[in-house]
Amino acid sequence: MRFSFTEDQRLLAETVREVLDKACPPETVRAAGEPEQESVRPGPAWRALAEVGLLGAHIPEEHGGLGMTALDTVLAYEETGWYAVPGPLVETAVAAPLLVPAEHLAGIAAGTVTVSVRPACTPYLPDADVADLLVAGSAVVPRAGVTLTPHASVDATRKLFTVDLDAGPGGEEAFDRAALATAAQLVGLGRRLREEAVGYAGQRRQFGKVIGSFQALKHQLADVAIALEFAAPLVYRAAYSLTHGAPTAGRDVSAAKTAASRAAHRAARTALQVHGAIGYTDELDLQLWLNRVWALRPAWGDDGLHRARLRAALLDGPYEPRSVRLP
């Protein structure tokens, strides 16, 4: 029993953090919401993630990737959440390697092929306008020649589209892996929002005092800290279960996704409340992380879907108390 990460796993996350700190400032995220995004294509953050190997992390070595596990990258995906990296990252680098023909894998790892994926539970393809390939269930088609219908979405930097494509169900493993990476991003987003809120509470003054000294705000922020602190281990556990093909993997992913969603939402609500009216503006960068939380919460299975999977695992099937069964 050793619930901790290896040096290499921590190093990958640190490296991702370092490159995104330069390549993915809020201006870059904001630019992804501009209407001309299609001509911009995946930008500097995407190239940086290709260079450090994250785009090819889940692609076998013979196709130019690193052949890593979910456990190897889960901390790195948290960082991509912290920076609200634009583009279909989870779809391209986590789901697509399990769904597209091998000929595309080298391109994905190199950052030259982007993929948007539509799981069965949603009608929407995220960031399809910047994708080279579209995956909907069992169908994999080049974007060129497909008519995309845009839908105004809560997050301008993660555009949603529908297409006229009928196909059978997609891969279950790809779904679980993408849901896990999304959960990790939500934890990272939640931590970013906590950081922004604590920073603002520590400098904004009212009644002659910094507002962070008021207990009413302290306790709200403490609750955010608690929610994030206890969501993260569920996310790491799910990464472990997926990596080792544990029979509980689906359940563990759903536990991770619902807990991460709740924690990130609490962080978002609190960060907005702490900022007050300025937080409710488009001008302040805070909105980038707020809207990303609200976009990712229903992505790769909304809370209802994951709750149903938890109910099925814990209430409807046979359940052995935990101390009886080893993890």
Added chain:
Amino acid sequence: MDLTFTPHQQEFRAEVRDWLAANAPAEPLPSMDTAEGFERHREWEHRLAEARLAVVSWPEEYGGRGADLIDWLIFEEEYWASGAPGRVSQNGIFLLAPTLMAYGTDEQKRRHLPRMARADDVWAQAWSEPESGSDLASLRATARPDGDGVGWRLNGQKTWSSRAVHADWCFGLFRTDPESERHRGLTYFMLPLETEGVTVRPIAQLDGEHGFAEIFFDDVYVPGDGVLGELGQGWKVAMATTSSERGLTLRSPGRFMATADRLLELARESDDQTLRDAAVEAWTDSEAYRLHTFRAAARLAEGIELGADSSLMKVFWSELDLRMHELALELLGPQAPVAGRWLDGFLFALAGPIYAGTNEIQRNIIAERVLGLPR
């Protein structure tokens, strides 16, 4: 990351499980807050100690097995899953003992720890005072040097002292420097409750039992070896172990995992979707607490102190415990008012957000020490 248990750990788990299956009382013992129940719980502690299962993480010389944190967590999972009785010795073995091991003299350790492990001596705490609850540092009970030049005279009043009605010894903080204020000038004392001048007055709790008491000190003599740690350093001594293992050992995950597993059994019988979802969420939270604890154990093994993390944990487990019991009573519906164990558990869980530092104090600590917000 490795979430499997070693063959040694699996053997230990099997030993604990088998022993509990063979020895744990089939029926719940009477409340430990009654005279009879207290002695029955003390007898149970004797049996645990004879199997060297009372304090597995302590050094062997004091009655333990020198087990590491993971083994202790395994023990706790098995203990609470088995439905074995609550631990009447817990204030001593979980609150005092880590401090005693860190600050006690060899003589103090030899004298107190083995008897504590066997519950020959059951310890009560003497922290709060009528005017000093959350604001513990304002405490006013005093200790003045006795005329003999080695001992002390204690005066004042302590309250909310769990188990003090039937316990043998108490430990707590007293002001040794009359000029001092707040956290300074306090000293950590240990003394027998039978000492002349000590009066214990029971307080009936919400459930009608005398689970806690007031303790009055009227010129009570305590010899020099009743001081734990340095004179005037009582606050530091009392708080020092919160960032180490004690942060973990106050409430182990095993207790809440067992409750969550029993809650699932109730939810499986229910067709109320709201309650079923809430039960599943509570189970998920109990799993989060377990995993978080394993992570904290890994950090401690790497030499990283927990710091104020124990405050995050305290808020989380106490509110989870209460939520699970509230849910169970809702699931039981009309049976709730007569639901024996669940009802007792609910009443006990209600105290969780209050004792060991109220959750409001814990949230202040989290805001100031984890998040760095100004005081």
